Amino acid sequence: MATLTIPDNLVYERPQSFTDSPTHYCPGCTHGVAHRLVAEVLDEMGLANRTVGVAPVGCSVFAYNYFNTDFVEAAHGRAPAMATGIKRVLPDHIVFTYQGDGDLASIGMGEIVHAAARGENITVIFINNANYGMTGGQMAPTTLPGMKTSSSPSGRDVETQGYPIRVAELLATLEGAGFIVRRSLHDPANIRKAKKAIRTAFEVQTHGLGFSLVELLSTCPTNWGMTPVDALKWVESHMLPFYPLGDYKIAPAITAAKI
Amino acid sequence: MARELWKGNEAIAEAAVRAGLEAYFGYPITPQNEILEWLSHRMPELGRAFVQAEAELGAINMVYGAACTGARVMTSSSSPGISLMMEGISYIAGTEIPVVLVNVMRGGPGLGNIAPSQGDYNQICKGGGHGDYHVIVLAPASIQEAVDMMPLAFDLAEKYLTICCVLIDGSIGQMMEPIELPEMRPAQRKDFPWATNGAKNRPRRILTSIYLDPPEEEKTNLRLLKRWEAIQANEIRSKEYFLDDAEIVVIGFGTAGRVALSAVRAARAKGLKVGLFRPVSLSPYPYARVAELAGKAKAFLVVEMNAGQMLDDVRLAVNGRIPIEFYGRLGGVVPFPDEILDEIQRISTADLQLDGNPVADWMKRMEAMVR
Numbered sequence: 344m345a346t347l348t349i350p351d352n353l354v355y356e357r358p359q360s361f362t363d364s365p366t367h368y369c370p371g372c373t374h375g376v377a378h379r380l381v382a383e384v385l386d387e388m389g390l391a392n393r394t395v396g397v398a399p400v401g402c403s404v405f406a407y408n409y410f411n412t413d414f415v416e417a418a419h420g421r422a423p424a425m426a427t428g429i430k431r432v433l434p435d436h437i438v439f440t441y442q443g444d445g446d447l448a449s450i451g452m453g454e455i456v457h458a459a460a461r462g463e464n465i466t467v468i469f470i471n472n473a474n475y476g477m478t479g480g481q482m483a484p485t486t487l488p489g490m491k492t493s494s495s496p497s498g499r500d501v502e503t504q505g506y507p508i509r510v511a512e513l514l515a516t517l518e519g520a521g522f523i524v525r526r527s528l529h530d531p532a533n534i535r536k537a538k539k540a541i542r543t544a545f546e547v548q549t550h551g552l553g554f555s556l557v558e559l560l561s562t563c564p565t566n567w568g569m570t571p572v573d574a575l576k577w578v579e580s581h582m583l584p585f586y587p588l589g590d591y592k593i594a595p596a597i598t599a600a601k602i
Numbered sequence: 603m604a605r606e607l608w609k610g611n612e613a614i615a616e617a618a619v620r621a622g623l624e625a626y627f628g629y630p631i632t633p634q635n636e637i638l639e640w641l642s643h644r645m646p647e648l649g650r651a652f653v654q655a656e657a658e659l660g661a662i663n664m665v666y667g668a669a670c671t672g673a674r675v676m677t678s679s680s681s682p683g684i685s686l687m688m689e690g691i692s693y694i695a696g697t698e699i700p701v702v703l704v705n706v707m708r709g710g711p712g713l714g715n716i717a718p719s720q721g722d723y724n725q726i727c728k729g730g731g732h733g734d735y736h737v738i739v740l741a742p743a744s745i746q747e748a749v750d751m752m753p754l755a756f757d758l759a760e761k762y763l764t765i766c767c768v769l770i771d772g773s774i775g776q777m778m779e780p781i782e783l784p785e786m787r788p789a790q791r792k793d794f795p796w797a798t799n800g801a802k803n804r805p806r807r808i809l810t811s812i813y814l815d816p817p818e819e820e821k822t823n824l825r826l827l828k829r830w831e832a833i834q835a836n837e838i839r840s841k842e843y844f845l846d847d848a849e850i851v852v853i854g855f856g857t858a859g860r861v862a863l864s865a866v867r868a869a870r871a872k873g874l875k876v877g878l879f880r881p882v883s884l885s886p887y888p889y890a891r892v893a894e895l896a897g898k899a900k901a902f903l904v905v906e907m908n909a910g911q912m913l914d915d916v917r918l919a920v921n922g923r924i925p926i927e928f929y930g931r932l933g934g935v936v937p938f939p940d941e942i943l944d945e946i947q948r949i950s951t952a953d954l955q956l957d958g959n960p961v962a963d964w965m966k967r968m969e970a971m972v973r
Contacts, residue, residue, distance in 0.1 A: 391801070392800055392801050392802045392803075393800040393802060394800065395670075395671075395798050395799070395800065397667070398810075404812065407808050407810065411801075411806055412801060412806055413798035413799065413800055413801050413806050413807050413808070414798065414806070414807075414808045414809075414810075415667065415670045415697075415798050415808070415809045415810065416697075416808070416809070416810035416811065416812055417663065417666075417667075418663060418666075418689055418690065418693050421659065421660075421663035421666075421690070424655065424659070424660040424661075424663035424664050424666075424667065425663050425664070425666050425667035425670075426667060427627075427653060427660075427664045427667065428625065428627060428653075428663065428664035428665060428666060428667025428668035428669070428670075428675070429667040429668060429670060429671055429798075431625055431651035431653060431664070431668060432624060432625050432651050432668045432671050432673040432675075432791075433671055433799060433800070436799070436800050453656055453657060453659070453660065454656070454659070454660055454663070456656075457655070457656035457660060461653075
C-alpha cells in the first residue's frame with residue numbers, strides 16, 4: 344500500500360533572534376511587527392551574536408526582553424549617544440537603536456541629529472505613531488495638525504503648539520547620513536517593503552557605509568481610541584499624506600556597493 | 603623617567619592614556635579644555651576612541667555606552683557641564699558599571715565664571731543625580747598627585763563598579779608643575795562577566811537601570827549600599843602635616859588645603875602649634891580620623907573655596923566636642939596663605955565657643971572684607 348508523505352514546508356516560525364518572552368504591547372500595536380522584522384533580518388544575516396541593541400524610553404523600553412542579543416537600556420532620547428559609545432569601542436559589532444517619536448524626535452533630537460551628522464555607523468529603527476504611547480497618548484513632535492491627543496485635547500493647534508517634524512526628510516539633509524528611508528507597517532505589502540529596508544539598513548552598517556535609519560509609520564490603537572483595523576486604515580488615510588513613504592537619502596557609496 | 607614640566611589638564615589626560623584609557627568622550631568647557639584637546643590627538647594616534655560630543659549630555663551617554671562593553675572610559679568637564687551630565691551619572695550608577703569622571707571646578711552657580719572654585723563638593727559627594735547612590739570622589743592638591751590618582755581612579759571604579767570622580771579646580775587644571783608620568787600601558791578591557799560585548803558562545807546580557815518592581819529596585823539599592831560600605835571600609839584616603847603636637851588643626855582639601863599648608867608652615871615658623879589635615883577621598887569622607895583629631899586638638903579651622911560645604915562633614919565628625927571655625931572664599935576667589943595665617947593667629951588667642959555658628963561668624967568677618 345502506498346504511503347502518502349507530506350513533506351514539512353515550514354513557512355512561519357519564531358525568529359532565533361527573539362526570546363521566548365511574550366511582548367507587553369497592546370493588541371493591534373505594530374511594535375510587535377517592527378520587532379519581528381528586525382529579528383528576522385538579524386537571523387538572515389547571522390548577526391545576533393555580535394549585536395548590541397539599545398532600548399529607548401517609551402513603549403519599547405522593554406525591547407531588550409524580546410531580542411536574543413546583548414542589550415542596554417538608554418536614558419530618554421540618549422540611545423544614539425549610547426550607541427555611539429558602544430560602536431566606537433566595538434567597531435566590528437552591530438549596534439542598533441530602537442526608538443519612538445517622543446524619544447527620538449523630541450527629547451533626543453540633539454543626539455539623533457549629531458549621530459547622523461557624524462555618520463556614526465549605527466542603525467536606527469524609528470517608530471512614528473504620532474503620539475507618546477507609554478505615558479498615555481500625549482502630543483508628540485510627530486502629532487498631525489488638528490490631531491487630538493491627551494495634551495492637545497482640542498486637536499493640535501499649529502499656531503500655539505507648532506508643526507510636526509518630518510524626521511526622515513530632516514536627517515536626509517545631513518552629509519553624514521547614509522541611508523534614510525520611510526516605510527509603513529499598515530498592510531502586508533508595506534510590511535514586506537519595511538523588512539527590505541531594515542535589511543538594507545543593517546547591510547549598510549555591516550559594510551561600514553555610515554548612519555542608517557528606517558522610519559516606520561506605526562499604529563497606536565489604544566491611545567488613538569480605535570480598533571486595530573481602524574488604526575491601520577488611519578495610518579493610510581491620515582499619516583501617509585503627511586509623511587510620504589520613500590527613500591530620502593541613499594549615499595552614493597551605498598548605491599555603488601549594490602546592497 | 604625624568605621629571606617634566608606639564609600643564610595640569612594635559613598631564614591628567616596623558617596619565618589617563620597611560621592608565622589604559624580606551625575611549626574618551628567630552629565637550630569643550632573652560633577650564634578643562636586642554637584635557638579634551640590633548641586627547642583629541644593622543645587617542646587617535648594610539649588607535650583609541652575619541653569623540654567630541656554635541657553636548658555634555660551626549661558625552662556622558664557615549665561614556666555610558668562604551669562603559670557597558672567593559673572598556674576603560676572617561677569624560678571630563680567643568681561645573682556647568684557636570685550639572686548637565688547628572689542624568690547620565692545617575693543612570694551609570696544605577697547600571698553599576700565603572701566610569702571615571704574629571705571635574706575641573708569653576709565659580710558658580712549658573713554660568714558663574716572660569717576661575718578656580720570648590721563649589722561642587724556637595725553636588726558630587728552628596729548626590730547630584732536622582733536616586734540613592736554614591737560616587738567615589740578623590741581630590742588631589744598638586745598635578746603629581748592628580749597624575750598618580752588617574753590609574754587609581756580607574757582601578758577603584760572597576761573594583762567597585764562605580765563612578766570615580768577626580769575633583770580638581772581650575773588652578774590645578776591650568777597651572778604647570780614638574781611631574782613624573784606613569785608607565786605607558788595598553789588600552790585596558792577586562793573580560794567583565796556583565797559586559798555587553800556580543801553574545802558569542804554565551805547567554806545574552808542586559809545592562810539597565812530600570813527595576814519596575816519596587817522590591818527589585820530596593821534590592822538594587824541595597825546592593826549599591828553594600829558596595830558603598832566596602833568602599834567606606836577600604837578606600838579612605840587623607841594626608842597629614844605637622845599634626846603630632848597640633849593644637850589647632852586646619853582642614854582643607856585640594857587647592858584650599860595646599861594654600862592652607864603654606865599658612866600652616868608660616869604659623870609654625872611663628873611658633874604656633876598648628877597642623878593640616880587634608881582629606882583626599884572626599885567621598886567616602888575620613889570621618890573617623892577627623893573625630894580622632896577632635897579628641898586631641900583644641901580647635902579646628904576649616905578652609906574651603908566654597909561656603910562651607912565640607913564644613914558640614916567636619917561638624918558631623920566632631921559632633922560638638924571642640925570649636926570649629928570656618929574660612930572660605932567664594933565665586934572663583936582663591937585665598938592667599940596670609941588670609942589663612944591671619945585666621946590661625948586669630949584662633950590661637952580667641953575665646954572660642956562650642957555653640958558658635960562657624961558660617962555666620964565667618965560671614966560677619968567677610969562683610970568687612972568684601973565691602
